[in-house]
Amino acid sequence: MPLSDKQIKAMEQKREKILQQAIILFAEQGYESTTIAKVAKASGVSFGSVFTYFENKDQLFYHAVTEPLNTVFKVDLLDFDPEAEDLLAEIKSMIDNHIRIFIEMRTYLQLVVQVIGQHTKFPEPFKELDDFSIEFIQKLILIITNAQRRCVLEDSDADLTATAYLGFLLGIRLTFTDYAVSRIWEKLKIPAFQLLYPKR
């Protein structure tokens, strides 16, 4: 007897709820301090249920890192067009977008920072993040190179510049640890833009 649509829907919501709470707890308290019991309690399910949806704690962590990456983060961060007509406008809008994402996804990025910071401890999720960072940098290099060719940006080592830009995004996320940052995010696009060597 297969499950009814309603049941499947309810289960999906439950899984999502567990994952969301796991992301928050993993981000704020770290891997070890986040107990399955805490996740269960925060999600309003019994702790046995967590194991219905995720094989074990490791898998839960893996999904907590990779699912937002693949569904939201990746898509949003790569949402710019290196072949746009007006590259200056495209770059500015890209920066706006990137900074907004790094501010909005504060909790998730805390998790990302942990995985990167202790990558030997989390090799599988780190691999996913690393792969994405390479893809992200490739696309950045593309838009930077095009912009340089069209004299929208000054000449620079595009690879280095792209890498510095990503480092900067991660760094400000780390530096501004709380909500306070949201009041100045408007400003952060200025140094971000500066890093790309704008024409004056």
Next chain:
Amino acid sequence: MPLSDKQIKAMEQKREKILQQAIILFAEQGYESTTIAKVAKASGVSFGSVFTYFENKDQLFYHAVTEPLNTVFKVDLLDFDPEAEDLLAEIKSMIDNHIRIFIEMRTYLQLVVQVIGQHTKFPEPFKELDDFSIEFIQKLILIITNAQRRCVLEDSDADLTATAYLGFLLGIRLTFTDYAVSRIWEKLKIPAFQLLYPKR
């Protein structure tokens, strides 16, 4: 019976050894995964001895974070002169120095990143780091403002620029996770410099 000088010296060395190994283990494996037994083994002492030198695990962590900060890190990072004669040279030398430190103190900075990334979990050591970052930024603002006044740097919001600079340093430390970075560190001073809005 008072301890002889030799004994005191031996004890100090023992304490130092324990602290060094604790830093490495905390940095690479995180707070929870670092057990007192591991630290003791790595330091070549019995685990009971760890408690002779540090009240408990929490205190050991606290000292692992703050002692290098106060003895080395702070001194080295603040080793620049906002009133220097040749400010351009001073700034370039400062950047060289900062990047070198961030590369050399890779392990310690892994620890710093953890504390910042999970600051609610580690309020005391975070406070120390936060205090230092304020001090650091204040001094950066000073040199930037002076450099702007003397037309060595273009005008910019000095606070924002200083903060962006610190964020950049932390960010590249996070982005370049391994030794590979040492081969390109020479280059990283370029975007770091660019962040300060150099005159052209």
Next chain:
Amino acid sequence: MPLSDKQIKAMEQKREKILQQAIILFAEQGYESTTIAKVAKASGVSFGSVFTYFENKDQLFYHAVTEPLNTVFKVDLLDFDPEAEDLLAEIKSMIDNHIRIFIEMRTYLQLVVQVIGQHTKFPEPFKELDDFSIEFIQKLILIITNAQRRCVLEDSDADLTATAYLGFLLGIRLTFTDYAVSRIWEKLKIPAFQLLYPKR
């Protein structure tokens, strides 16, 4: 709505399948290591269905031990005639038969050995086995006594001899743990016969 004959038949087959797989798993892995989920999987049913046919795990174990006992084991082991004309032939054929059964029912006897070996843990199924062993020994005593009377066997304490004979059967089942035994079973009837004090 009463069930059709076909349905009843199907259910009986399902129950039988579950029981057979339970016997194998209980025998090979023991009571605790045999999970309901494993039994269900081996039987090709959902684990909820196991509870449709057996009240709980305890009951499943009880039936796994007692059903083969009452349907096959008991009948086969008691299939000899203490009043047979040619008692020597009857005894030899009985021994052949017993050894064959102990070899063929290897898996089931692994289960029996567990119940006997840990009888305090399994009092109900042990009771059934114990009752049968008494019945078996009684009938053995009968044939032995008759054979002694008719000078087919030498005189001996019939009770002791019967008990020793049963012990021997269980013991060789335990001693020869694998299929290798099947190649020498032909021989095992020799010491079994010897235990009964044959006339020379």
Next chain:
Amino acid sequence: MPLSDKQIKAMEQKREKILQQAIILFAEQGYESTTIAKVAKASGVSFGSVFTYFENKDQLFYHAVTEPLNTVFKVDLLDFDPEAEDLLAEIKSMIDNHIRIFIEMRTYLQLVVQVIGQHTKFPEPFKELDDFSIEFIQKLILIITNAQRRCVLEDSDADLTATAYLGFLLGIRLTFTDYAVSRIWEKLKIPAFQLLYPKR
């Protein structure tokens, strides 16, 4: 600072106590039903202490099976001389001895029976038992062959006879599950002797 002799002695006694209680519990309740907590309670130590003396439950079980085997069982069972002057007396004394051991070591043998009965579950301890049984049978074959040569026993397949004898010992241990057996043990040497084909 090395431990004092007194401490070492105390620790050895503690270890021994834990092992003894573990043997009893494993024998009576089986591997899974014997929890570390039960062993600790029965031994009068804290739960954590069991892990001070035995790496894990598996190791505890392994030692529970093999230590009595190597220190007592092996020595006692092999304590007969195939080259004795008066072989008939030697064999009778050997049988007396064997039966006495199988009765006295009732609890330990319950454990042995479990390991043999579920040898796939306990490969390491089973290996030790299996090795011993081979050694035991070899020595039995020796004494049987010598006795046959000296016309103390009738001719028979010595290998088969030795194996049957071991099977018988295990079997009666299994058949007589309680202390009741001690009242008839005097008698059991009769069928045991009979199994060796005594001259009449």
Next chain:
DNA sequence: TATGAATGAGTTTTCATTCAT
């Protein structure tokens, strides 16, 4: 001061059993 045995709270995980669909 140095050592490491002793302790037990806390964690992950398994699994029998219940029950809604």
Next chain:
DNA sequence: GATGAATGAAAACTCATTCAT
């Protein structure tokens, strides 16, 4: 009747910390 999601009790094992020697 069949299914499998939900539950939580129970188990092995880890580890910070204490304290006797």
